[in-house]
Amino acid sequence: MSDGAADKQPLGDFVTRCEDNGRIRLPSPWLHFFTHDLKDNKVFATSIDGTTIRIYPESIWRANLALFRTLSAQSPDVKRILTLANHFGTESSLESHGKILIKPELRVKLAVAGADVVGGGIDGVIHVQLKANQETIIDNYLIGATDAVQNLTLLGMA
Numbered sequence: 570m571s572d573g574a575a576d577k578q579p580l581g582d583f584v585t586r587c588e589d590n591g592r593i594r595l596p597s598p599w600l601h602f603f604t605h606d607l608k609d610n611k612v613f614a615t616s617i618d619g620t621t622i623r624i625y626p627e628s629i630w631r632a633n634l635a636l637f638r639t640l641s642a643q644s645p646d647v648k649r650i651l652t653l654a655n656h657f658g659t660e661s662s663l664e665s666h667g668k669i670l671i672k673p674e675l676r677v678k679l680a681v682a683g684a685d686v687v688g689g690g691i692d693g694v695i696h697v698q699l700k701a702n703q704e705t706i707i708d709n710y711l712i713g714a715t716d717a718v719q720n721l722t723l724l725g726m727a
Contacts, residue, residue, distance in 0.1 A: 577606045582689040584700060587671060587681040595624070595667040599688075599695060604663055607693065615658030616675055617650050622686075622697040624669065627660075629693050 579598035587593050595603075603609045609626035616622055625633070637647045657678070661669035676682045685700040718726075 578602060578690050578693055580690075582687050582703070584685055584687050587676065587684055587686050589683050591671045591673060591676045591682060592668045593671060593686065593697070595663075595669060595695070597667065599690070600663060600665075600667040602693075610663050611660055612663060612669055613654075613658055613660050614669055614671055614675075615654045616678070617653050617657075619653065619657075619678055620698070622671060622675060622679065622681070624688070624695040624697065626693060 579596070579602055583596045583599075585593050585596070603612065603626045607626050607628055609628050611627040613625045613627060613630040614622060615625070637651060641647045657672055657675040659670055659672040663669070671681065679699065681697075681699060686697050687700050687703040688695045688697040690696070
């Protein structure tokens with residue numbers, strides 16, 4: 570992601586619903602970030618681990634593809650990740666309503682159709698999972714959070 574654009578990524582998580590037809594609506598801050606800050610009019614929604622949906626702005630996914638081309642001879646992981654990404658992935662145009670499609674294979678694998686999902690950003694990419702899974706993760710992270718805050722405060726966190 571280009572310098573400066575990372576500073577404009579929306580903060581926090583969002584909750585939305587995956588419609589029965591496999592569409593989810595991106596919140597307006599994310600739609601604005603993709604179309605205005607990154608100047609992307611398409612996204613690639615996929616999974617590279619079979620547990621989380623990743624919604625890549627086209628520019629970031631194409632940067633990954635360029636990286637994969639340079640690494641393909643050095644890393645057996647490239648073929649694995651590309652195979653999974655292509656199997657689960659589909660491209661969507663970003664329009665004013667902000668709805669994007671989740672491919673049927675991915676909807677079935679993650680059982681998201683008709684369910685509430687939670688999304689949040691990491692390096693310009695939205696990571697989406699079932700809301701119930703997110704609640705379990707939050708409960709687990711709360712254990713030991715006090716120690717983590719103390720450690721990071723010593724390292725300079727405000």
